[in-house]
Amino acid sequence: MDLLPFDDYVRSLNRKRMSAGVLYRDQNDRVLIVEPSYKERWDIPGGACEKDEPPWKTAVREVLEELGIDQPLGQLIIIDYIPADDRMPEGLAFIFDGGLISDEDVAQLNITDPEIVSARLMTLDDAAPKLKPILARRVAAALDAARSAKLVTCEDGRPVAG
Template structure:
């Protein structure tokens, strides 16, 4: 077997997009969602990881840009593999715990990012018609992670077992 020179091998490696979001939650289980101006579905605060930027810095940057908060980041709750869905290539989505937030704190948020029209706290059932089904699964997994203190791995918003074998056949 002939091996490629290292630089050629490195250039041939698959590239994946990445995103990072933060789940803020009220004590009663409602979650903070942001109504975006650039698409129909609502989102959790977060966005695309820039080149040379780790996901945790993306999460902190996006939360500050979108909803004006500069808070310490909580634990990683979810890693979600998202397959290619045109026009978007495959990627990884990271969800971090933003901690609890109250109705009063949400009302005081200063929205200065033109990408964000409004924000609100919603139960998962209230959120489902507003968000993409993959995000609904990811939020459900994140709420489970908060309740159990465990990291949840997902594929397209569906929790998976990490005890699966490498060869699914």
């Protein structure tokens, strides 16, 4: 068996895109979703990891940029493998628990990022049609994970057994 020289091997490794988001919810299990200015579907606070940026730093940076929230993250509750599609390569999405947020907290958010039009607390049933289907599944899994305080691994937004 012929082995590649190490540098050639490293260049051949697959690169995956990564994103990180934060699940905020209220006492009634409504979730905070944001309306972006640059795409049709809504999202949770968060975004794409930049080069050499770990997901936990992405989540903190994005939430501060988008909503003006500057607080420590809760635990990691979701790791989701996202298969490639026609437009995007495969990737990994991470969701951290942001804890509880109230209507009053949402009303006081400092939304200065031009990428965000609005933010709302919504039931999962009301939010799901506004989200991409994979994100709706991921958010449902994240809500369950936050309730149980356990990390859930997913594939295409669906929890993976084992």
